[in-house]
Amino acid sequence: MLHLTPSQSIHPSLQSKTHISLLQTCTTPQQLHQLHALTIKTATFHQISVSSRVLSLSTDPKIGNFDYAISVFDRIEHPNSFTWSTIIKCSVENHRPDDAIVLFCELLEESVVEPGSYVFPCVIKGCAQICAIEEGKQIHGLVLKTGFGSDLYVRSSLVNLYCKCGEIGLATALFERLERKDLVSCNAMLGGYVKVGEITAAQRLFDEMPARDSFSWTVLIDGYSKCGKVEVAREIFDRMPSRSLVSWNAMINGLMKLGEFERAHELFNTMPRRNTVTWNVMVAGYECNGLYVEALEVFDFMLEGGEKPDNATVASALAAVSGLALLEKGRWIHSYMDMNGFMLGGMLGTSLIEMYSKCGSIENALTVFHSISKKKLEHWTAIIVGLGVHGMADYSLKLFTEMQRSGVKPNSITFIGLLNACSHAGLIQDGLWYFNLMKSDYGIEPAIEHYGCLVDLLCRAGHLEVAKSFIDDVPMKPNKVIWMSLLSGCKNHGNIEIGEYAAKHVMDMESGAIGCYVLLSNMYAASGQWDKVSTVREKMKGTGVRKEPGCSLIEHNGTVHEFVAGDMSHPEHEDIYAKLHEMQEKLKCNGHIPDTTQVLLCIEGKKEKESELATHSERLAIAFGLLNVEPGRPIRVIKNLRVCNDCHSVTKLLSKIYNYEIIVRDNSRFHHFKNGSCSCMDYW
Known part of the structure; x- marks a missing residue:
């Protein structure tokens, strides 16, 4: 901590030099705040040499932050070119490109200070971050008008902008006119060719480059992987003089995207070290290809090794949980997130809402949704979609109205959720109304x-x-x-x-x-x-088409149990069939008459048809649940096909006979059976 006693007798110029000297030794946020306060108290802050130094420290992520830097900048009476470039650069580095562009416009309005060779590259980089191509072109015009068109850094930034925005023709024209093609501009151009799929041009440029770094090699590997030439990508990878983590990750990512899982895993195992991106590539790669079990195995292996996943890796793991409907695993990951300080305000909040919805726990999904203080469009959309699939159309439509009142504008996916909710509830007029509202009020073309x-x-x-x-x-x-x-x-x-x-x-x-x-x-x-x-x-x-057999899954104690119709392979099959027989007797006593029209096989005889219905996969899963799930907890079953009418009637009765809530997810929606009725109101 600094102990400062300002002296009013010190000459202002000497005082400012003293403060600048102190600022140069500043290493903590507390020291920065103290010194900033001192410069204001002693009236030295208005001197540009002092305020510039305070601003520079405020933009240092170790001791300052973007909001603090903005507050400092706003109090500088006459910012010079250096302070403008500092705050614009800070905006870009903090992923606030919109603010960078707004600040640049304010700079132009000031008219006292002209943008220079430091300011232009920063704001052009900001345009590149959000592909603001029109704004970028206007800045390019201003560059030419103010005489900075020949500046190497400015032109390299423009090359990068056009490459990022897919304007490869403009990028090439600028690149070819560069007097000196340094590594930065060459890499930007190389990335541009790869982005638009011009791998031949990328290879030609790569061969002509006087110097290459790890990024150059990695971009080329990524380019060949994206166009399906994984063997060429691997050959380039093997020729690299030194491999960075980025190049390893790019090679593994390419293999994963092409479905070369064994080769990717082999490469993964030979890596000298791994970072968070590596783990995310593996988990996301498996999850995106529907290999949910493998995705969760890698995620668990990562945690066992003491690695901390980032938001993207956790989101991929939650998506894998959703695919398998492993509610207990999803709850465990949620607890891990809470214990490790993961915030739910962005992507992770959406992932959790979707996970709980897809695992059959819409109550938990609602709890997560309501716990998010600043709800974004993705959060509203996720819960609206989830409620619709669970047959809670009224609640879904009510939340949409709340979303409108909160000032959040829906997108096309939101309306898909609303229309699906109406579809599952038979709300024809509401569905037509929302379909028309989409275009009339929000300008979204269906x-x-x-x-x-x-x-x-x-x-x-x-x-x-x-x-x-x-x-x-x-x-x-x-x-x-x-x-x-x-x-x-x-x-x-x-x-x-x-x-x-x-x-x-x-x-x-x-x-x-x-x-x-x-x-x-x-x-x-x-x-x-x-x-x-x-x-x-x-x-x-x-x-050569084969029918997918109907199967039902139920999770118990972290293990997924799978059943098909007439299944005798389960270790507990004797107990399961004994429970099945008990269920049949109780159903009969409660007046159930099997609907044999649901037997879609050419079977003669009423008893044979009834026997076929009695061993449908979901009934075996429910029997297992009645044997193993504690009373008071719901039985959750996932089925890959549509629930037949007879099984639907049976499950309603069973929920009343055994006093269990039974939640069944079929191939289009969730059914919540409780006290002899279903959430779908027999409409599915």
């Missing part, structure tokens, strides 16, 4: 996904003719999802004619669309047209 949601809304409600006509009027070519929604609606409502029409369109788009064959076959089976069922199955054999 994409194919929004039209798909509207088709799904109509099909679920049984308005198949209206949906068919609506598809014909869609201003873009309908995709497979839209036709599958129509086919699914036809299967659920027994409209074979329109169903065949929809199936033909799907098959024209994708001859091996397994879902289409299954829905068509099930539609024929439900109407007893077994000859057509045989025809469809013969086509499936001819195209």
